[in-house]
Amino acid sequence: MQRKKLSHQVRVSTEDSELFRQSVTGARPLMQDKIAPVSKPGKKKARQAVNLSQNEQQLFFFSDGYEGFVSNSASLSYVQPGDDPHLAGRLKRAEFQPQVVLDLHGLTQQQAKTELAGLLAYCQQQQFNCACVIHGKGLGILARKVPNWLIQHPNVRAFHTAPKSWGKHGALLLLLKINQPELALR
Template sequence: MSLDDDFSALLGEDVTPLKRDPIAPKTATKPSAAAIEARRRAALAATGGDGNPLDSADQPPQLQPYDFLEFVRPGVQAGVYRNLRLGKYELQARLDLHGLTVEQARTALWQFARDCQKNGVRCALVTHGKGAGREREARLKSCVAHWLPQIDEVLAFHSAQRHHGGLGACYVLWRKNSETRLRTAEQLEQSRKKLGR
């Protein structure tokens, strides 16, 4: 029994199956130079035109000059965050944003983040100032608090201790890069061997 016979038996003699047109195989087409350029321009526009994924922060959530900055990603141990807050980690890099425009600070912070990750920095200090008494108070401080969580490599940040700038600066804890993780794993392995495990 053919497929047509099965179809007729199921639905009756007066119903006939639709005829199918042969389907042409799809052929891969290479995008045109204009399409590639349009995609490139769209990607640059999405990242602010300079490859920087931090948004322009025209209107970040407004902080006050004497507000504390605090942020921690899920999974960061409470003791690690406490030590960061207390300024117990060695500061391996510093960035001072005083005197910069918002756009200059945005560019500087993104470049600093890339440099810290490349060089295996774990803890850094970002000085943004309090911005007290300004026309738009705490503008850079508000922007920094808005931008840092957008950087995947930032695990946590908190306003600094007084001797490091207090409420005008913050400690930033960075995720380990692959080289640092490998070095840590090697050190753990050596420690295990010494202990005879």
């Protein structure tokens, strides 16, 4: 914003100046009675915490040293031994719709492992049998680790590279075992 320049200066007469001095005679400066504002630290978004002992139990299944899954093709496919061998094909054709999606973009390996364990615990708790894990392409670190972690978990029945609508080569569709709650006897 610019100030307007006055074309003429206002001159104060000597009697106006004397009148002002008489009116402020005896005035003293005010003492500061305000407390200076203190800035509050910014709020951080709180992540929804999963029961820690349950999460630690889920992490027990994931070993970084285990390299049991090797893919020779662009599509990843796995069916737990003893389960229906057609499950991977059904996942490929998107016969199962994921009830929950986990995006691992931007996470470290340890963070991704923890989030994946949390997802599997959440699916068990909510009785979800299908989930989508988006690991991304990037350098391929999570793309190699996630399948190896998943085949170690006993609740993972099958997984397959997601259809195009769910992320194609940057995501996996999982089919999970659901423990049915026991019916109360009457």
